[in-house]
Amino acid sequence: MTEKRVTFASKIGIVAAAAGSAVGLGNIWRFPSQTADSGGALFILVYIGCILFFGIPLMMSEFIIGRGSRANSAGAFHKLAPGTQWKWVGRLGVLTGFVIMGFYMVVCGWTLDYMFQSLTGNLHKVTDYTANFNSLIGNPLRQTGWMILFTMLSSFFIISGVKKGIEQSSKIMMPILFLLLIILALRSLFLEGSSAGLLFLFRPDPTHLKPTLFLDAMGQAFFSLSIGMGCMITYGSYFNKNTNLTQTALQVSFLDSLVAILAGIIIFPSAFALTNNPDVITQELVAGGPGLLFITLPELFNQMPLSFFWGSLFFCLLALAALTSTISLMEVVTLYIHEEYHLPRKKSTLLVTVGVILLGIGSSFSSDFFNLMDLASAKVMLPLGGLFISLFVGWYLDRRLVIAQVTNEGSVKLGVTFLKVYIFLLRYIAPLAILAIFIYGLVG
Ligand code: PHE
Numbered sequence: 001m002t003e004k005r006v007t008f009a010s011k012i013g014i015v016a017a018a019a020g021s022a023v024g025l026g027n028i029w030r031f032p033s034q035t036a037d038s039g040g041a042l043f044i045l046v047y048i049g050c051i052l053f054f055g056i057p058l059m060m061s062e063f064i065i066g067r068g069s070r071a072n073s074a075g076a077f078h079k080l081a082p083g084t085q086w087k088w089v090g091r092l093g094v095l096t097g098f099v100i101m102g103f104y105m106v107v108c109g110w111t112l113d114y115m116f117q118s119l120t121g122n123l124h125k126v127t128d129y130t131a132n133f134n135s136l137i138g139n140p141l142r143q144t145g146w147m148i149l150f151t152m153l154s155s156f157f158i159i160s161g162v163k164k165g166i167e168q169s170s171k172i173m174m175p176i177l178f179l180l181l182i183i184l185a186l187r188s189l190f191l192e193g194s195s196a197g198l199l200f201l202f203r204p205d206p207t208h209l210k211p212t213l214f215l216d217a218m219g220q221a222f223f224s225l226s227i228g229m230g231c232m233i234t235y236g237s238y239f240n241k242n243t244n245l246t247q248t249a250l251q252v253s254f255l256d257s258l259v260a261i262l263a264g265i266i267i268f269p270s271a272f273a274l275t276n277n278p279d280v281i282t283q284e285l286v287a288g289g290p291g292l293l294f295i296t297l298p299e300l301f302n303q304m305p306l307s308f309f310w311g312s313l314f315f316c317l318l319a320l321a322a323l324t325s326t327i328s329l330m331e332v333v334t335l336y337i338h339e340e341y342h343l344p345r346k347k348s349t350l351l352v353t354v355g356v357i358l359l360g361i362g363s364s365f366s367s368d369f370f371n372l373m374d375l376a377s378a379k380v381m382l383p384l385g386g387l388f389i390s391l392f393v394g395w396y397l398d399r400r401l402v403i404a405q406v407t408n409e410g411s412v413k414l415g416v417t418f419l420k421v422y423i424f425l426l427r428y429i430a431p432l433a434i435l436a437i438f439i440y441g442l443v444g
Contacts, residue, residue, distance in 0.1 A: 007240045014243055016171045018235050018252045023174065024325030025107050026224040027260040028318060029293045032267045034220050036292055039208020040200040043217050050221035051253055054430035057422055058227045058386050059249040061393040064405040066236020072335040073230025076237065081396060089388040093230030096381040097332045102359030103373040104329070108322045109146030110136060114294060115315035124307050129299050133291040143364040148357055154326040155353040158334050159346055177317040184314070185265040187304055194269030201268045215441025218434065219378035224256055226328060228382035228389065234332045244412050245405060267292060270300040379441065387434045394427035
């Protein structure tokens with residue numbers, strides 16, 4: 001490749017693009033349903049622990065690998081560790097990206113469907129919200145149609161280029177989405193009877209303890225931060241030489257967690273408030289289900305004046321948030337094919353699009369396939385990828401390269417203690433904790 005590699009244009013664009021990848025359906029759809037499934041507050045505690053102890057260090061590590069190599073996620077290992085088997089970590093990441101898109105695009109399709117229902121006013125005439133959601137997931141063709149549309153939309157952005165597509169869209173929509181979430185959270189909190197939802201969310205209840213709690217929370221942390229599959233390696237490869245990697249990782253992780261918690265504050269208080277029987281709702285929530293967001297939110301909108309406006313705005317922004325995530329997923333796989341197999345960008349994108357649509361059809365027609373893709377990616381492939389990435393940066397990479405990347409060749413002043421803690425987390429805490437949780441989750 002002789003062409004000069006593009007980089008993101010501005011500092012705000014960098015954070016917006018990385019946060020755009022992280023913030024998506026993982027925060028607004030998957031986080032609440034996982035939290036419900038794992039019994040609330042305990043899950044959130046473990047989740048935050050995962051973000052702090054290995055989420056942030058791992059995100060920094062991916063940035064280091066990406067900017068240190070300026071290559072796609074597999075090429076990066078090739079460049080930094082030539083002649084070794086580390087390239088398989090990058091390849092595993094590419095495969096993981098595929099698997100994630102294989103079910104994620106279906107949920108993106110649900111979002112489009114709800115956007116359409118909302119814009120046409122139909123969503124606001126619904127009386128049985130559960131039946132409304134079930135009629136969507138019981139209709140594979142309807143899901144497939146929306147899924148294909150969304151996949152093609154993402155590929156359009158991939159083809160139209162890194163800077164224009166990703167940066168511009170993230171910069172505009174992220175702040176609006178954020179504001180809207182705050183408005184919805186406030187509305188939800190002011191509903192009568194919402195406090196039971198807040199307690200579910202923030203007061204740990206040991207009777208909800210499940211053996212898979214740790215693995216679920218760790219998987220969610222990886223999924224939500226977009227780490228463990230080379231997505232942040234790819235984005236790191238577009239950073240410029242002045243990007244402060246630590247600061248960016250902290251900002252992105254903070255924003256990402258904030259959006260997830262906000263989504264929780266919207267959904268749980270309203271779920272509890274809008275039903276008359278908290279015992280039933282607790283059982284339903286603990287039983288989990290992917291429909292939480294799509295069942296509770298329309299009900300919340302209908303409690304608000306101008307429900308048509310709020311509902312439409314929300315589902316449009318949700319679709320955009322999902323789009324900035326699918327763009328990042330698709331970029332990983334496309335760039336890999338483009339750079340490693342020297343196929344033109346357009347052709348690479350086309351190949352990826354067809355592959356994703358095939359997997360998406362599988363997920364639309366079979367909820368078992370959907371769940372398998374979800375489980376395999378979040379609970380197996382991402383943690384494994386994260387484990388190897390921490391070993392790679394902690395043990396294999398030359399310490400001078402790591403420090404030069406973190407400090408931008410010495411121009412970012414970071415305390416010695418900070419660097420020591422970072423390396424310690426990466427060498428010992430991250431790999432051991434990931435391994436322990438992984439084994440415990442599989443055995444438990
Ligand atoms: N983090 C994204 C979300 O929360 C999903 C994602 C996972 C994107 C892995 C890229 C890589 O929706």
